[in-house]
Amino acid sequence: EISLKIAAGEVIERPFSVVKELVENSLDASASEIKVELLSGGKNLVKVTDNGHGMRREDAKLCFERHSTSKIRSVEDLSLIATLGFRGEALPSISAVSRVVLKTSDGKEEKGTLIEKEGEKIIQTSDIAFPLGTSVEVRDLFFNLPAREKFLRSDRSELNLIVKFMTFASIAYPEVRFSLIHGKRQLFDYPPVSSLKERIFQVFGKSLLERLLEIDYKEDDRQLYGYASLPPAGHRDRTLQLFYVNKRPVRDRTLLAALNQAYRGFLEKDRYAEAFLFLSYPYTEVDINVHPAKAEVRFKDSRPVFQLVYRSIEQAILKEKGVKKIYPTKEEEMGFRMEEKGRFRIEEERGAPAFMRGKERQREWKDLFTPLAKQEEIYPHVLGQYLDIYIVACSEEGLIIVDQHNAHERILFEKYEEIDKEKKWPQKLALLPILFELSPSQLLSFENSQALLE
Ligand SMILES: Nc1ncnc2c1ncn2[C@@H]1O[C@H](COP(=O)(O)OP(=O)(O)OP(=O)(O)O)[C@@H](O)[C@H]1O
Ligand SMILES: [Mg+2]
Structure with a gap:
């Protein structure tokens, strides 16, 4: 029993691992709907319900035994694994360190099966009416391993790991409906969609997709x-x-x-x-x-x-x-003589610096610089802007190249620093509410720091 608990610890470290193993089993069972319910960040309860192919009574009894897997039959199979599971370790490991109730039906046998376990003990096996599919309830994780239980983090941080995993899984299987419920609260419910693109949209919103x-x-x-x-x-x-x-x-x-x-x-x-x-x-x-x-x-x-x-x-x-590589022709080896030729060559291959090129035609050098309005001869004197990224200026000492994005950040930084020093933080109530799209894990972090933002 001890060795089983130790081995279980490698596979099952925290509530997130339970969710991962159960959801992967549901995916291997070709489920098109997977619902995950949690209490206290999964520490008190993880319940995963699917509409996959379920198990016959005989298999349901076997599935808690070590190394019983329906997924591979020989050592050779190990190099050709197309399923997520292959070790036959997840359910035995989970059930060694928690209280488990399995309900399953393969839709062919007359009755479904219920198996209840507590650590190593089977409490009951009985008939139930259950639709095609499987549900596994895992309560009181590590109830018999107090040393492990102490290493669990707050409900919130355990929940966070689970949300991240569920997000990963949802992205990989857009055709599957995933829902996640924590206590009384539904964190998400993604109906099946036909493409990865639509799933990214469901999870992260339009702004990311664009x-x-x-x-x-x-x-x-x-x-x-x-x-x-x-x-x-x-x-x-x-x-x-x-x-x-x-x-x-x-x-x-x-x-x-x-x-x-x-x-x-x-x-x-x-x-x-x-x-x-x-x-x-x-x-x-x-x-x-x-x-x-x-x-x-x-x-x-x-x-x-x-x-x-x-x-x-x-x-x-x-x-x-449409980025192309540019490098000077022979006689211009050390840079381009813009006045004479007015253009430089843009070629497809070979190394050297990359400049942006317009879609249809080769750009002339003048296109690369946006001249600003005429200025008087005061220094520093702005010559123009390059690629919308740099401001090029000259001073008595030479050429100045400013990363305008950085410069802007610096200006803002100084402005806010000033405001902060004076403790005059501006507060404005927007006329129209401003909507933010947050992914489920961003939503949790937002709630964590809400006090700070108010
Ligand atoms: N949700 C489910 N639907 C149908 N069958 C399941 C489900 N969960 C588990 N099983 C059956 O129970 C067996 C044992 O599951 P378990 O997760 O312990 O091992 P595995 O998935 O084969 O391998 P691994 O340890 O790598 O996950 C599976 O091989 C599968 O036959
Ligand atoms: Mg598995």
Whole structure:
């Protein structure tokens, strides 16, 4: 019993792990509706109900036994896993450290099955009327492992982890209805939709969708599909970098590195790429059995993976933004002599700095600078604006190039600093309410800091 509890601890760490395992089982059972109900951040109750294919009585009795899985039959199968589960460990681990009630029906047998367990003990097995599908209720997590229970965080932070996971899962399965209820409160209910795009809209709203670029790249039996940031906006942190390998959410260094590298130079300062990207990769080339909670995968060879991700994103960005590489022709090697030629060459290939190019024609240098109204000869003297990003000016000492975005931030910073010093914070009641679209996890953080904002 002790070894079972220890093993359970690797798979089941907190309420979030219970939700993850149960939801993955529902997805493996081809459910089109999954409802998750929680009490106290999942510490007192996690209940997952699905309309999947359910279990026969015989299988329902077996499912709590270690290493009983209906998903693989041989060692060879391990390299070809298309289901989320494969170890036959989740239900035994959960039931070893909580009070579980399983209700299930495969829609073929006369009656459904109810099994009630408390730790290792089976309390009852009985007939019930139950529609096709399964529900698993997990109460009092770690009731028999007080040392573990102490490590659980506040209801809110446990809930936060669950919301994040549910968001990840919803994104991967737009065709499935997901709902999440905490206590009496429904946090979300996403009806089934037919595309990833619509699901991103449901979860994150229109404003995010408008800042995304579609990625669709195929190479033999490898594919990268999804959405990523449309430069130059991006996100203020790396929290919206979601990767899935064969529909399994993963954190993977190679994938993240390829993403960030592909965006280098395309995003504004201190901005990070958003990504909702699905990599389909041959099952034989990726090992998913490397982490107890299946949060990581290992690629047999990570270089081609990096290349694939990098190339597909780069191509999509270049196609959308029409960025071309520019470099001087021979006699202009050290920069372009604008007065003489009036233009420089723009070519497709090879290295050197990237400048923006208009869609139809090559830009003339004059197009790149927006001359400002005539000014008197006072220094610093503004010469113009470059690419909507830099202000170019000259002073007695030389050329000044100002990142206008940064400069603007600086001005605002000084303004607010002044206001703060004087303690004269302006308060205004908007005539019309201003609507913000918040994702479920943003909503929770908002509620956390509401007092501060009022
Ligand atoms: N919601 C469900 N609907 C139908 N069958 C289920 C459901 N949940 C579990 N099962 C059955 O119970 C078995 C055991 O589930 P469990 O999650 O313990 O293992 P697994 O999913 O096979 O592997 P893993 O430990 O990797 O999750 C599954 O193989 C499946 O046959
Ligand atoms: Mg499972």
